[in-house]
Amino acid sequence: MILPGVGAILALLMQVLEKFPHIYNYPDRLNESNAKQFYVHSRKLLNQLKNICLIFFALILLESIVIAMGWGNGFGKWFLPIVIIGMGIPIASGIVTQKNKITTIR
Template sequence: MPNSRKRPKLKIPKTKSEWFWDIIGYLFFLGSIIFLASVWGKLPEKVPGHYDAAGRVDRWGSKWELLILPGVGAILALLMQVLEKFPHIYNYPERLNALNAKQFYVHSRKLLNQLKNICLIFFALILLESIGIAMGWDNGFGKWFLPIVIIGIGIPIASGIVTQRKIK
């Protein structure tokens, strides 16, 4: 197994798709935080704290619990953003070499970037759903949200595996 310290360390600028995903992910995430701040004073003391697999609220909690989603999202984004800067430390197949390293690095970094931003979008949607339910505006996303999350994260991973196998 190759040692990550022996791999080439390449400085590869972000691709247009990475910039696109970052803009979309961070806009959703920051927008949800701004929205939370704007309705904070109007929120009831009890808000949805947890959902079951069918998307029904199965626990209510303090409105302060709504700060957990942006907190976890920010930590996740920060950690994944740092990891994007060091693609040479990821786990790669043994066929990685000096000739294909750039291809592997860009591909892996793009996948990590997509997953980071998809997670930020889902955190934003869950926060908006919780606010909407707490305020009595809607009943939530329902039973389709969990399958959409699984598909939304699963498709880039499956596509990434297929694409990585094509790298010679």
């Protein structure tokens, strides 16, 4: 019951953070003309990360059930690299998008 509880708390906290994008740390080029773009981008990125985290928590829970039932041996050595890559790609693409595509009108 710990794993679903941690997943639920994580989803709840990320949902709350998604509602308040103005409290995040932004670069100095944030101003009134591009604040909406920054906020929308940050909310989308946090939403993607929340969904990916919940998918990984569900997969880990499913793996625990499969092992407990004696139906398999687990995911193996490729699960951790897949998790790291799965979390890293949205973060890297979000940084690149925020750095290059959000306009800086002053």
